Every structure is written in C-alpha cells, then in structure tokens.
Amino acid sequence: MGDTTRRRTVLAAGAAALAGTALAGCGDGDKDTAGAGSGAGEAQAAAPxxxxxxxxxxxxxxxxxxxxxxxxxxxxxxxxxxxxxxxxxxxxxxxxxxxxxxxxxxxxxxxxxxxxxxxxxxxxxxxxxxxxxxxxxxxxxxx
Missing domain, CATH: 2.102.10.10 (Rieske [2Fe-2S] iron-sulphur domain)
Known part of the structure; x- marks a missing residue:
C-alpha cells in the first residue's frame, strides 16, 4: 500500500468516525453539538x-x-x-x-x-x- 493510499484510508476512516459522532448528536434535544459540527466541517473541507x-x-x-x-x-x-x-x-x-x-x-x-x-x-x-x-x-x- 503506497503513502497516498494509506493517507486516503486514514482520512476516510477519520471522516467516518466524525460522521458517526455528528449523527449521534441528532435527535438529542437541544444539546450542544458544537464539537461534532466543527469536526464535520473539517471532513467536508477535505472533499472536492x-x-x-x-x-x-x-x-x-x-x-x-x-x-x-x-x-x-x-x-x-x-x-x-x-x-x-x-x-x-x-x-x-x-x-x-x-x-x-x-x-x-x-x-x-x-x-x-x-x-x-x-x-x-x-x-x-x-x-x-x-x-x-x-x-x-x-x-x-x-x-
């Protein structure tokens, strides 16, 4: 596995983990999900x-x-x-x-x-x- 493939795998795994965290906050009343939201924004920034x-x-x-x-x-x-x-x-x-x-x-x-x-x-x-x-x-x- 080359460096580029490893980085993509790590980024994809990180994005999946962040998405799971963000989804866990949905439907949870009016709790603060600022941490999940900022992580999701970082994952989005990496997308084309x-x-x-x-x-x-x-x-x-x-x-x-x-x-x-x-x-x-x-x-x-x-x-x-x-x-x-x-x-x-x-x-x-x-x-x-x-x-x-x-x-x-x-x-x-x-x-x-x-x-x-x-x-x-x-x-x-x-x-x-x-x-x-x-x-x-x-x-x-x-x-």
Missing part, C-alpha cells in the same frame, strides 16, 4: 468543491435549500451570499425552505435569519452553523 447553483438561482432576501448537500445558500442583499448547514440545531431535522427572509425548519417551526443563520424564533436556541461556499463569476460552489 461541488458546484451548487448559478447566482441567479438564489433570490435576494431569500435562499435555496440543497437537500443532498445538506446546505442552504442565502442572498441577504444583492451580491452577498451566505451558506449554512441545512440541519436544524434543535433536533436535527432538515430545513426545507426559505420564506420571508427566514430559513424554515418544518419539524417544530424554528426560523433562522438569512443574514447570519441566527435564531429568529425557536424552539432552536443555537444558530445554523456556517458552511463554506465560493462565488466565482455566476457560479456558487460548496467548498
């Missing part, structure tokens, strides 16, 4: 960048949920793009829409602000974690 959308697909003052990537991209003001985890910090449900400047979790009606992912109304008490995106020309890419 994936094109999400064209800039024109994200409405100003609104956003779009990318279910498969578990991310929501918003455009609070013209030309300003933000991205957040699409996993609600209350009980791990997936947010499903962006309406009236709020990211909506349908499970218990938590609302998060498109500007910064902070809680607009609970029961969630913690903001949606930021996700890293890159805007190049008219394309938005998940980093």
């Amino acid at each position: 960048a994936r094109e999400l959308a064209a800039v024109a697909e994200i409405p100003v003052g609104g956003g779009k949920v990318f279910k498969d990537q578990k991310v929501v991209v918003t455009q609070p003001t013209a030309g300003e793009f933000k991205a957040f985890s699409a996993v609600c910090t209350h009980q791990g449900c997936a947010v499903t829409s962006v309406t009236d400047g709020k990211i909506v979790c349908p499970c218990h009606q938590s609302l998060f602000k498109v500007e910064d992912g902070s809680v607009a109304s609970g029961p969630a008490t913690r903001p949606l974690p930021a996700a890293k995106i890159t805007v190049t020309g008219d394309k938005i890419t998940l980093a």
Whole structure:
C-alpha cells in the first residue's frame, strides 16, 4: 500500500468516525453539538468543491435549500451570499425552505435569519452553523 493510499484510508476512516459522532448528536434535544459540527466541517473541507447553483438561482432576501448537500445558500442583499448547514440545531431535522427572509425548519417551526443563520424564533436556541461556499463569476460552489 503506497503513502497516498494509506493517507486516503486514514482520512476516510477519520471522516467516518466524525460522521458517526455528528449523527449521534441528532435527535438529542437541544444539546450542544458544537464539537461534532466543527469536526464535520473539517471532513467536508477535505472533499472536492461541488458546484451548487448559478447566482441567479438564489433570490435576494431569500435562499435555496440543497437537500443532498445538506446546505442552504442565502442572498441577504444583492451580491452577498451566505451558506449554512441545512440541519436544524434543535433536533436535527432538515430545513426545507426559505420564506420571508427566514430559513424554515418544518419539524417544530424554528426560523433562522438569512443574514447570519441566527435564531429568529425557536424552539432552536443555537444558530445554523456556517458552511463554506465560493462565488466565482455566476457560479456558487460548496467548498
């Protein structure tokens, strides 16, 4: 087994362990899962960048949920793009829409602000974690 193959195996094993830790925190009430979330972000950073959308697909003052990537991209003001985890910090449900400047979790009606992912109304008490995106020309890419 070469050095590159060993590193990939170690990285894959680490990512799997982190994913298991993050999943263990889902559905556990409103417990703090900051450690699991930051580890998951590190694993995501190692993945290759994936094109999400064209800039024109994200409405100003609104956003779009990318279910498969578990991310929501918003455009609070013209030309300003933000991205957040699409996993609600209350009980791990997936947010499903962006309406009236709020990211909506349908499970218990938590609302998060498109500007910064902070809680607009609970029961969630913690903001949606930021996700890293890159805007190049008219394309938005998940980093």
